[in-house]
Amino acid sequence: MSLSPSDETTETPKTTYNRVMLKISGEALMGDQGFGLHPPTVQRIAQEVKSVHDLGVEICMVIGGGNIFRGLSGSAQGMERTTADYMGMLATVMNALAMQSALEAVGVFTRVISAIRMDEVCEPYIRRRAVRHLEKKRVCIFAAGTGNPYFTTDTAATLRANEMACQAIFMGKNGVDGIYDKDPKAHADAVRYDNVSYDDVLTKRLRVMDASAIALARDNNLPLIVFGLDEPGGFRGILAGEGTYTKVQG
Numbered sequence: 533m534s535l536s537p538s539d540e541t542t543e544t545p546k547t548t549y550n551r552v553m554l555k556i557s558g559e560a561l562m563g564d565q566g567f568g569l570h571p572p573t574v575q576r577i578a579q580e581v582k583s584v585h586d587l588g589v590e591i592c593m594v595i596g597g598g599n600i601f602r603g604l605s606g607s608a609q610g611m612e613r614t615t616a617d618y619m620g621m622l623a624t625v626m627n628a629l630a631m632q633s634a635l636e637a638v639g640v641f642t643r644v645i646s647a648i649r650m651d652e653v654c655e656p657y658i659r660r661r662a663v664r665h666l667e668k669k670r671v672c673i674f675a676a677g678t679g680n681p682y683f684t685t686d687t688a689a690t691l692r693a694n695e696m697a698c699q700a701i702f703m704g705k706n707g708v709d710g711i712y713d714k715d716p717k718a719h720a721d722a723v724r725y726d727n728v729s730y731d732d733v734l735t736k737r738l739r740v741m742d743a744s745a746i747a748l749a750r751d752n753n754l755p756l757i758v759f760g761l762d763e764p765g766g767f768r769g770i771l772a773g774e775g776t777y778t779k780v781q782g
Contacts, residue, residue: 553592556577556703562599580765590667597624597626601619643671647688689745727779740780
């Protein structure tokens with residue numbers, strides 16, 4: 533007996549990972565602007581996260597702060613480096629709160645968890661509490677980096693991913709769909725890697741993450757998946773075994 537369209541059910545795709553870290557840059561939230569937050573872009577990314585959350589995947593997030601303030605560039609302009617880095621950490625908290633608002637607007641419960649205490653706006657980082665949030669299917673957005681100057685949000689994402697026992701780090705990039713041997717925006721003959729080792733990323737200086745973050749991922753055998761964040765459905769598609777990306781592993 534054939535089923536009518538109303539009797540058919542849409543099967544939820546099976547995913548390879550149960551708990552993942554999504555790392556995006558602050559610049560990803562700018563949209564076409566040159567600075568700050570672009571609400572429609574934040575909302576689009578929130579929908580991407582929701583589509584993966586709906587698969588039952590537990591999600592951690594780390595968002596950079598470069599759309600508001602970048603500590604390293606502030607230091608280069610004469611500001612004391614430690615102060616500049618702390619300002620950059622505060623920028624990540626602003627981005628995390630913006631993402632929290634967008635996610636909860638589409639029905640995804642979240643917790644913003646800061647490495648620097650600011651109890652009126654977010655929770656302090658306590659590992660066991662954060663794990664419990666994930667088990668309750670809340671998206672955990674880790675803000676303020678590691679809480680220490682001289683460490684990037686790449687390192688913070690890798691550190692938190694290890695502490696949360698994530699099975700992979702997903703790094704969403706704007707304008708590229710993986711890791712290339714050279715800048716694909718400047719070189720038409722650039723070649724995308726399907727798979728690459730941690731050591732090759734370091735020795736070839738592929739600049740997907742800073743060296744400390746790559747070494748930490750390598751030492752803990754944590755896969756890194758680089759994909760195009762501006763491709764609609766890309767995050768969900770990769771988790772379902774589809775799409776274009778580069779995988780970094782041992």
